Amino acid sequence: MTADRAFLIRCVGGIIHDSNGRLLLVRRANPPGEGRWSIPGGRVEPGEDDRTALTREVLEETGLSVTVGRFVGSVTRPAAHSLYDIHDYACQVRSGVLRAGDDATDARWVTTAILATLPLSEGLLEALRGWGQLPWA
Template structure:
């Protein structure tokens, strides 16, 4: 987040920068904490609706795709990601 930026503005900006998609930010679905070099990162995850744009990988990713739950199960993910999404009822549809 940038100084003075709201969560909604940060999510909108980051999603556009990292995926090429314009979104409308909705409800907070969950929060996790991850260790950081000088403390802890608090990560807030929001439900979003895509309103425009073309899905593309940002500069910190080699690929991007919409996937169903069967495909997600075959992909490498960050520790705890699938469990968090499952607990928040946010996994992709089959």
């Protein structure tokens, strides 16, 4: 299937830094990327806009309520018979206690040193670097 004829699945991701500059990552419990670390996020459901979907996904995966901020960038990743069209946004934590939830086996704040040791989702490091969103701690 060529990219121009592929079915696009709209997804969102939250780029969330804490006050110390650490980046929030989750370890994926399911394909795609099962066992790999990524930013929290997921599919936009019918009737949702990006902000609503991202608020829901971050809460489900991390237990944190967030305010969705500016659009940071987008990537396209292969899916079984389609493409994931992922739009990532900067977010700020409003409340909650960090815990791994739906679709995540772990959730943690990571520094640059820890990020370098984790098995990451394909293309995550390059995207974050290109957008200037790596941890600054």
